[in-house]
Amino acid sequence: MRPRSGPTVEHRVLAARLRMLRERAGVTLQAAAVALGAHPATVRRIERAETGLDAHQVRVLLERYAAPAEVAEGIMRALVPANLPGWWHEWRDAMQPWQQEVIGIESSAALVRTWHPALVPELLRTPDYEAALCRTLGAVPAARLDRHLELLAERRRRLHRRGAALWALFPAAALRTTVGGPAVMAEQRAALEEAAHLRRPTVQVVPLDDPPHPMTGAPPTHLLRVPEPEIGDRVVLEMPGRVVVVDEPAAVMDHRIRMDGACAVAPHPGTPLPASAEDAGGNP
Structure with missing residues (x-):
């Protein structure tokens, strides 16, 4: 076996x-x-x-x-x-236990919607941003960091290759939180600006001075939709110290409604990113 x-x-x-x-x-x-x-x-x-x-x-x-x-x-x-094992089987040494539950769903999802309350969402991160974040948080052992970055890159490649839609929502505060230093942040911002301009993936950034919205206070949340009638949508919630996978239809619908509401009040996709701290005169 x-x-x-x-x-x-x-x-x-x-x-x-x-x-x-x-x-x-x-x-x-x-x-x-x-x-x-x-x-x-x-x-x-x-x-x-x-x-x-x-x-x-x-x-x-x-x-x-x-x-x-x-x-x-x-x-x-x-x-x-x-x-047959999934394509990600060879990366199992770099996977978190919860990823073994959901990566197969993500790998067949036609739509991945993601929210992060404080940082750039994972599937939009540059390698240097992700590496710096992992080192800071200790989220991935140093010996497995390269494998972790390879897996993240392969996940993005496969989403793009099969034409899956990625829709990311996050607050402008993520762009003011310096991860890895100014050069890393400049590269990350450039990648986000290109994505926002091309609308591929869809990027929405909530301005700092916007009022609360339906996702305010929610943990990192990912909604995965698979175009198979036997497979219901999944919601992945990254809670402190644990990850919860939600598959009960009513609960999934509740999360979808909240995300819909937050996206509806956020700036439209394609809107230029909020000014950086430097462009804004260095004000926090």
């Missing part, structure tokens, strides 16, 4: 289909487990994409659920690609 690095979306889709087939057939977890000769927790792990999809087990479950032949054949054909 290969080391775990998080399920791909293909794996999650098949797991969700197996759960839906069981529920439509009116088969309980206990009854499905009896068919497998296993514990109900085994069926639960299969349906949550927490374990590899064993062909024999899947075939037994499909027979127990009386799945139509064409449906069963489609699922069995999809098993091999669904069990």
Whole structure:
């Protein structure tokens, strides 16, 4: 068994289909487990994409659920690609534990929306900005910093390559917080100005003197949308000391509404970035 690095979306889709087939057939977890000769927790792990999809087990479950032949054949054909490791598997040594849960979703998302209350959002950071921030916060061990930066660059490349939309919202205070020194900040600002001008990705910066908005006080928040009907949106909240992944539809909708509201009152995408501290006369 290969080391775990998080399920791909293909794996999650098949797991969700197996759960839906069981529920439509009116088969309980206990009854499905009896068919497998296993514990109900085994069926639960299969349906949550927490374990590899064993062909024999899947075939037994499909027979127990009386799945139509064409449906069963489609699922069995999809098993091999669904069990393949994701592209990020080789970077698992540089991944945070929570990334193993969500990077597969991000890697298939058609839209990634992100908010940071104090810093430039991660997917918009230059390598020097991210490296300086990691050193300051001690977020990544020095021995893994290069690998961490490689992974971040690969995440951005893959988002761009498949045409996924990235929409970032953050306060102008992020541009006044000096990370890594003036040269690093100048490079970061230039990258943001180019992105804002091209509107690729979409960048919105909330001015310092704007009133509170729906995301005020919210932790770093990422909303991931995957164009697969079996996969619901996910919200990732970077809380102090832990990361929370939200998949309950009503809770996800609440976060989406808040982000929509904050984006609606922020300057339109393409608006020039607020003046830097130097341009503003050095005032904080």
